Amino acid sequence: MSDTEEAEPVRSGRARVRRVAFRLVMAALILLLAGRTYQETAVALARPDGLRTTAASVTELTSHTVSGRSGGGQDGGDGSSFTHTEYTVRLDLGDGRKTADDVEDQVGHDLWEGKRVTVGLWHGRVVEIDGRDVWPGWHFGALDVTLIVLTPLITAYLISLAVSAAALLAAGTGRVRAGRDDRFGPCALGTAVAVAALLGLLVHAAFGHVLPYWPAVPVCAGTAVALLRLTAVVRRLGRTAAESTPAGTEDAPTRA
Numbered sequence: 001m002s003d004t005e006e007a008e009p010v011r012s013g014r015a016r017v018r019r020v021a022f023r024l025v026m027a028a029l030i031l032l033l034a035g036r037t038y039q040e041t042a043v044a045l046a047r048p049d050g051l052r053t054t055a056a057s058v059t060e061l062t063s064h065t066v067s068g069r070s071g072g073g074q075d076g077g078d079g080s081s082f083t084h085t086e087y088t089v090r091l092d093l094g095d096g097r098k099t100a101d102d103v104e105d106q107v108g109h110d111l112w113e114g115k116r117v118t119v120g121l122w123h124g125r126v127v128e129i130d131g132r133d134v135w136p137g138w139h140f141g142a143l144d145v146t147l148i149v150l151t152p153l154i155t156a157y158l159i160s161l162a163v164s165a166a167a168l169l170a171a172g173t174g175r176v177r178a179g180r181d182d183r184f185g186p187c188a189l190g191t192a193v194a195v196a197a198l199l200g201l202l203v204h205a206a207f208g209h210v211l212p213y214w215p216a217v218p219v220c221a222g223t224a225v226a227l228l229r230l231t232a233v234v235r236r237l238g239r240t241a242a243e244s245t246p247a248g249t250e251d252a253p254t255r256a
Contacts, residue, residue: 026157033147033154033215036138040212043122043135051120051127058115059097060090063108087111089129091119100126100134107132138210147215152195155218159190162223163230176237178230186233190226194218 067083087108089100098119103111107129111117120128127135138144147154163183171177197218201211211217 026154029147029150029154030158032143033151036144036147037213037215040137043127043137044212046122047120047127047133051122053118053120054093056091056093056098056117056119058089058111058113058117059092060088061108061111061113062088064088085109089126089134091117091126091129093119098124098126100129102136102139103129103134107134137212138214151215151218152191152198155194155198155215155222156187156191158219159194159222159226160187163187163190163226166227166230167234170234176234176241178234178237182233182237183230186226186229189229190222190224192222193225194222197221 063085064087065083066086085105085108087103087105089103089108089111091098091100098121111129117130119126120131122135125135127133138148160183163186167178167183195218201214201217204211205214
């Protein structure tokens, strides 16, 4: 056996390992993004009347200073520097202890050790103190920043999965089979629409309006457009197959 013949299985095996690793990473990212989206949406829906409230006392209150710049106009600021105080509040609920991090100064400066407060909880997590919001929401923590930066990749991957599944379903029902080249156009169009939706959400967020379920918007919009485009492609392939099939022969799924 030649060296070239021996190298082919090695390269094939490495490519298979890379594909599996990529799919595992994407699956983990999808689960994380879906989990964060559910969490933020559920908290937003629970705020009006779905929070569990209980009495608590402040056992410890620590402050720290946060400095930065206002964004140079990208978030409505002029690029000037700012400094503000945030608090970490530890609470005794009687049946356990809870901690609220990154509490804004507007809330924290009204608290002191020993103060009795009413705490609003969502699945054991502190959302409100005395009716005032202390939930961080989507913020610039390590996890959220990673998910935000990778959202275009995650969205494109989900769109490609949806298009591939729809193409397989169409082939399984006896219609034409859409090949990889046929699926590329719908995937590209859907991804372009998703990116446009993301840019729109970014502009919306720059004015202080962040939808708790924002990752679902580009995924749904891009997938809907991609599937509509795939439907048109499948119909075109069906017409082409019908025109090329001799009369009297049985139609069979064809691969473009």
